[in-house]
Amino acid sequence: MERIEEQAGVVRTALGQRSIVLVGMMGAGKSAIGRLLAKALNLPFIDADTEIERAAGMTIPDMFEAHGEAYFRDGEVRVISRILDGAPCVLATGGGAWMDADTRAHASRVGISVWLKAEPEVLLKRVKRRSNRPMLKTKDPEATLRHLLALRDPVYAQADVTVGSRDVPHETMVLETLTAIAAHVTPVEQTAE
Ligand SMILES: Nc1ncnc2c1ncn2[C@@H]1O[C@H](COP(=O)(O)OP(=O)(O)OP(=O)(O)O)[C@@H](O)[C@H]1O
Numbered sequence: 482m483e484r485i486e487e488q489a490g491v492v493r494t495a496l497g498q499r500s501i502v503l504v505g506m507m508g509a510g511k512s513a514i515g516r517l518l519a520k521a522l523n524l525p526f527i528d529a530d531t532e533i534e535r536a537a538g539m540t541i542p543d544m545f546e547a548h549g550e551a552y553f554r555d556g557e558v559r560v561i562s563r564i565l566d567g568a569p570c571v572l573a574t575g576g577g578a579w580m581d582a583d584t585r586a587h588a589s590r591v592g593i594s595v596w597l598k599a600e601p602e603v604l605l606k607r608v609k610r611r612s613n614r615p616m617l618k619t620k621d622p623e624a625t626l627r628h629l630l631a632l633r634d635p636v637y638a639q640a641d642v643t644v645g646s647r648d649v650p651h652e653t654m655v656l657e658t659l660t661a662i663a664a665h666v667t668p669v670e671q672t673a674e
């Protein structure tokens with residue numbers, strides 16, 4: 482806990498007016514870890530999926546059902562852009578949001594992006610618990626998830642910082658995330674020869 486506070490202090494100062502943008506696959510822990518990270522940093526936590534649902538006045542599964550994925554993605558880009566233009570926060574993006582080039586460019590101007598990277602087996606185990614993910618409503622959700630990972634991992638890898646997400650206490654994930662961000666935002670002293 483003390484170490485979380487210590488690293489949070491370093492990160493909070495170095496961040497200035499920038500946000501933290503969490504990216505990664507469904508089940509990576511963006512919402513769960515993001516909430517705790519925001520608390521440690523004393524920043525607002527915003528979950529893009531929740532904001533999209535609020536803006537549309539319907540759930541994401543209903544949006545996919547009624548209007549299709551393209552409609553959802555369109556709203557997602559606009560909602561995330563609005564959040565990125567707002568006050569500094571910890572933003573949990575939706576699993577597919579980072580695939581949009583404008584969103585990546587916007588995030589890199591105003592924030593530090595963090596990829597929560599998890600093994601497919603970990604993700605599968607976690608997403609099986611809930612059935613609210615329209616992207617996985619296919620005949621073979623495991624194959625779909627592996628296919629999406631193959632497409633998305635090289636793009637998630639463009640985030641500023643990568644943190645390994647696995648089944649460890651949430652506090653461990655928060656500390657590792659803060660430590661990785663601190664290493665990214667704190668310039669290493671150059672020693673003159
Ligand atoms: N380090 C962890 N150890 C164990 N379980 C975890 C860990 N991180 C997250 N989880 C659990 O995994 C599930 C998925 O996490 P979460 O909802 O935060 O993922 P997400 O990245 O926000 O996914 P989505 O893109 O679908 O919103 C939740 O039940 C959460 O409690």
Ligand SMILES: O=C(O)C1=C[C@@H](O)[C@@H](O)[C@H](O)C1
Nearest residue numbers: 507530575576577614615616
């Ligand atoms: O990975 C995805 O494409 C998605 C992930 C969720 O967070 C939601 O944004 C939605 O279900 C789509």
Ligand SMILES: [Mg+2]
Nearest residue numbers: 511512530573
């Ligand atoms: Mg989430």
